[in-house]
Amino acid sequence: MRIVFAGTPEFARVALEALRAAGHEIVLVMTQPDRPAGRGMKLTPSPVKQAALDAGIPVAQPRSLKLDGRWPEEAQAARSELERLQPDIMVVAAYGLILPAWTLALPRLGCLNIHASLLPRWRGAAPIQRAIEAGDAETGVTIMQMDEGLDTGDMLLEQRTFIGPAQTAAELHDVLAELGGAAIVEALALHGELVARPQPEAGVTYAAKLDKAEAALDLSLPAEILARRIRAFNPVPGATLSLAGVEQPVKVWQACALAQLTSESAGQVLAVSPQGIDIATGDGVLRILELQKAGGKRQPVAAFIQGWQRP
Structure with a gap:
């Protein structure tokens, strides 16, 4: 044809x-x-x-x-x-x-x-x-x-x-x-x-067309929804998260929802280890696995936490 x-x-x-x-x-x-x-x-x-x-x-x-x-x-x-x-x-x-x-x-x-x-x-x-x-x-x-x-x-x-x-x-x-x-x-x-x-x-x-405003993760949402959103927005527009001790929001490239309950308020960091950064959400726990500082390179969480100065 x-x-x-x-x-x-x-x-x-x-x-x-x-x-x-x-x-x-x-x-x-x-x-x-x-x-x-x-x-x-x-x-x-x-x-x-x-x-x-x-x-x-x-x-x-x-x-x-x-x-x-x-x-x-x-x-x-x-x-x-x-x-x-x-x-x-x-x-x-x-x-x-x-x-x-x-x-x-x-x-x-x-x-x-x-x-x-x-x-x-x-x-x-x-x-x-x-x-x-x-x-x-x-x-x-x-x-x-x-x-x-x-x-x-x-x-x-x-x-x-x-x-x-x-x-x-x-x-x-x-x-x-x-x-x-x-x-x-x-x-x-x-x-x-x-x-x-x-x-x-x-x-x-x-x-609906993707909007940059959607990039910021709302931690009051359930962990399962947040994990799906991180996958959906990889690579564009990218999901972002504010972490204490980091001046600008970091980009989250990979995360998963844990089968774990918590009574802590949404946004509270529960644990930090080479396996992940565990954060309380509106329902369940989100584990961050790979992330990136503004102007930096993508890093597995084990490398990221070595330079993370937590308050």
């Missing part, structure tokens, strides 16, 4: 490479404009753009596709290019721009989306993190025929995977990226044979 691929982060890059390996013709890649990154805040191409450039695929980076929006010239230029190319289908994976009606209608076979959840659960921006945070036992990817709603289109195919008890968002992301690449290749191979299924109304949940 002649495919226009629209995506931006690493999750999408994996799908792009899978489509290329399967022999599909990628006639255009659409991705977000370059963003400042790194200590020097240098303009940096997205993973999808870099992969496209390496493969010699043309790249378009409109800031909007809305013809009546803030950048109508860029939207019109993108439309003209798509009309010229006449793609069979558009594949979308974590693109980051809303696709208006004209975009959805332009490819002969419409637009397919690779979504990192088992729809209709976790529609929206952060399905991987919200699934871990909620304590879901499984998740997956759904190949969906796009419509004008927020992840509301008919489902064509899904792939499932269990969520491990200690799995972080970074680890689950990599699993789902590979599943997404395999699923879109399968969906295109079976196109015309797959039966589109409307999403059920029951079970709809929304994966």
